[in-house]
Amino acid sequence: MIEITNVTKRFDREPVLKNLNCKIEKSSIYGLVGANGAGKSTLLRLIMGIYKQEEGTILVDGVESFDNPIIKEKMAFVPDDLFFYPGYSLYDMAGFYQGIYKNFDMEYFKELCSLFKLDINRKVSTFSKGMKRQGALILAISTKAEYLFFDETFDGLDPVIRNLVKKIICESVAKNNTTIILTSHNLRELEDTCDHLGLLYKGGILFESDIDSLKTKMFKIQISLDREFDKEDFSNLEILSFKKKGSVAEIIIRGDKVKTKKDLEKLDPRILDFIPLTLEEVFIYEMEVLGYEFESILR
């Protein structure tokens, strides 16, 4: 488990993270979203022990990761700006990792490379941006680390590879109980992979939840009754948004889906459709509730 308590990090006296608190459960895939400059990469570097926070604590499995090789052995990081030794092939890099990470699985590395159709003997410098990212990802996963951190990992990957990556990430969690943190400024990238989401805004976690409950506890309905109706007719429900066009209303509701359905069916609706919300829509409504404008947070 990763426990972040009251963490503050400053660059040139400017705080990037302020009193940040967050808990990331073991074997979860945690998506960290935020606008550019929100502090996502900094938070990952702090967890990785690359940077040191000015205040607060970051505990991974109960210990500080900064300058701690024992815990770092369990962690691997794929940053947004990738680094490979000049003149090295993927195989050379794997050799380097094998020397450093005792659990590095060379067979698995080769297997993944063949799955991604990457030539392990080709110099990495000749790879495209996407191929480099795949290479870095494969190397990180092959370390068999318990914690994997991916910073803007899906950038530059085509949809097919992106799906493949997501599949491998999910497999890793399932097989090895790996805890993964993914960052992105695009919610759609994380939607179908993560089980938890945190929204980073102005140096703090503004909103945090597990995706399942987010999605199941918030839903959109389209409803039409035989009679005239307005918002007041649904006063027993927690309505986040109510828009009526003609005789059909579009309502965003937070609550138990089954109970809500039963309640609504009592009104004998002419039309009653439950439409699933995208994660972005869920966030938009949640932010609206908190009094923020979603656009300003993620863009």
Add this chain to the structure above:
Amino acid sequence: MNSKVSFVNFNYLKENLKKSRGVIYLILFIVPIFTYLTMLIISKNGSGLKVLPNLSNISIPTIIGMYLIPFVMATTLFNFVFKRESVDFINALPMKKSTVFITNIVGGVLVFFATLLISTIVLVVSSLFFDNLIIPSTMYFHYFITFFITYIYVFIISSLAISLTGSRLVHVALTLILLFIPGYLSDFYYSRVNDSTIDYNYYYPTCDKYDNECPEYEIRNNFVVGRSFRLYNEQTLPYKYINVLPRAVFSMYNGEALYNYELQSVYNFKSIIKMIVLSVVYFILGLYAYINRKMEVAESTFKNEHVHQFVKCLTLFPLSLGGVIIAADSGEYVSTVFAFFLAITMTLYVVYDLVTRRNSGNFMKSTIYFLGLILVSILTFYSVDFVASRESTKKVLKEDVVNIGIQPNNSFGLEAYGLKSYNFNILDYKIKDQEVIDLIFDNVNKKVISDEQSTMIATRVSLKNGSKYYFNVRLVKSEYDKLINLLDKDNKYTDEFKYIPYDNIYGVKVGDSYLKEKETSKKIIELIKEGYKDKSLSDIINHTYVDLDYVEDTTINYLSTYKKGIQTYTVNSYINPKLANYIMEIQNKDYIKNIYSKNINVNRLHIWLDLNKENDINRELYYNFSRLDGGDEVIYRYINEKVTKEVDLSKYDKEDVVSFTVYYGSKSYHVFLPKDDSYDELFDLFRKEIEKADISNIENEEV
């Protein structure tokens, strides 16, 4: 042991060296290749003669390398700190920061070890290959140990600089600061303090007898020409060689005097110890800085503005202090010169920010720090100047002297240049005899008339407070004899005076060239030992007093020894008549072999007689005769007739043996002949021929 928490991670070390292999291969081969070429040049410059290169000659490529290679190595191994992506990569690895730092240091040390080992092997092999080079085996060891330590020292400094900054340019600046500023400041201090009193060292207490007012001279302390020379040699190698390197390179590759640059001795034990201690200190500082380094500093100078400003000021401090020194010494132009340097410093001050940060920085802070820099420079200058002026007024009192050291045959005085030419160690011998101390102090203020026979002696005085001063005293003959008699009573002093480290002799020079044959050298050394045996100090003084201003006497031997560096002992062959005869015999044989037997045409030779032993009339006769047509031929014939006859020259007094120097190409040969009747006849012949030539000249003029 788990490698993750050990000091060195060998997997990382291996990979780090592997990824730097291009640079490492270059380093491994560049120094040895250039070392080989240097040996080739030295050998060729010797034109077949035996050459005794000193440590600085053979290691010029290694000296140049010491400024570049450790720096390049540090930059290569720590290259990751300058880029954010590589900082992420390395710091995400399961290694302690200390492990990363120490592993990189170990990597550099291994590379230097290999490089210098290869270089040393190249030196040994090439000295076997070029058989005219004589290099003592200790010199190879000194070469290896000196440069191994020096390379590590520069490398650690450079690594410390890297630990402090994320900018490549500031890394260069910091490395230069750490390499040169401490030496620069200590040099500035000592040279300033010395300069204030140095004049007294050159004004010997001598004045012309026609002067109405002979100045009185007092002993002033800090006659530190000798002292500062020693201190200078104790500086770190990169600092002490930066001044002489261009000269040394230039002159060596031009085949000029090789030995002069040994003055800035490459091997100096104290200098090595200093570099070891500093390396340990800088290593600890570097490790501390690296562990506490904020990794986000990559690609920028310093996160802290004050540190940036401070380093900028340190970088410009030598220039600023130099400006203050020049301005203060420029008399009436003080303000102009100061303004000039101020403008230069200010320009570079702005340029520094533009180069390292790509902006002109914080104006207010920059201005405050700039004023601070100028103020500190002025304060530094005047503080040292204050100490210097206070030092110059101090007097050495006889009552404070604990012991004294005397070098009795010091024709040059204690000038730095001559130190290595003499047996300087004798000055370290502690004489506590109050009579000797009194004699020296009584003579210090005495006037010595310039045409009186007098001898310059060098002295060292050690005071009760632990300070040492070196100065020269000129003694008139009677006082000098009195001193020698006093010293003669001390057998240990005599033993010390005639001490020559025979076991360390690796080159014997007779005449103008070093001997090739080991047996001959061995015999000469044996004869010298025999000559010195049972000789009193006055005997030795009388026999070995050699005024090196006029080293015309070709019966002088130079014994080159190598222990902590090259030291040359000058021995007059007349210390042992057998030795003198042997030396003359060797040189005559050399002439017979190379000139006489080959019947070299006289027109290709230039012959010169050593006129020191001749009276004025003979000198003039010889001079005029040698200018006549066919003059050289007559002398050449005379030499060839006499040189082949077996004569025991040891039977003759020194004054009764004449020597001719025969120049052939770039080599010279010495021929020794007795002053017998035929020699007188030769001068008679000179006289007649000159007279004849004068008459014919007059006749020609009349015609």
